Amino acid sequence: MTKYINMFLSGAPGILSQIREQLNASDWKGLKTSSHSLKTQLKYMGVSSAVDLAFTIEQQCGDLKDLDQLPALVGQLEEKTNLAIAELKEELTKL
Numbered sequence: 001m002t003k004y005i006n007m008f009l010s011g012a013p014g015i016l017s018q019i020r021e022q023l024n025a026s027d028w029k030g031l032k033t034s035s036h037s038l039k040t041q042l043k044y045m046g047v048s049s050a051v052d053l054a055f056t057i058e059q060q061c062g063d064l065k066d067l068d069q070l071p072a073l074v075g076q077l078e079e080k081t082n083l084a085i086a087e088l089k090e091e092l093t094k095l
Contacts, residue, residue: 002095005088008045012038012085016078019057023074031070032061035077042081045088050080 015038022031039054057073060066 002092004044005092008041009085009088009092012041012081015041016081019074019077023070026067028061028064028067032058035061038077038081042084045084047080047084050077050084053077053080 015034018034019031019038021027022034035054035058039051039058042051042054053073053076057070057077060070060073
């Protein structure tokens with residue numbers, strides 16, 4: 001369990017950074033790919049609300065639909081993922 005938590009903790013912040021950069025650059029293809037990658041990691045950690053956000057971002061980028069909603073969705077994704085990171089770091093201290 002510790003191994004997988006550490007993998008998430010080391011990978012998720014970098015993917016979040018990529019997502020923000022891709023959003024700012026209007027790189028919809030890259031944003032779709034990064035959201036998919038983060039979604040998979042979030043599933044493993046059981047962060048279902050963030051999984052749903054990542055899925056929505058992925059879909060909207062793929063369909064090039066409702067792109068004006070992406071800044072708010074990415075902000076929510078960052079918030080929920082960062083909360084999960086903080087909680088998992090706390091959990092690691094208990095293991």
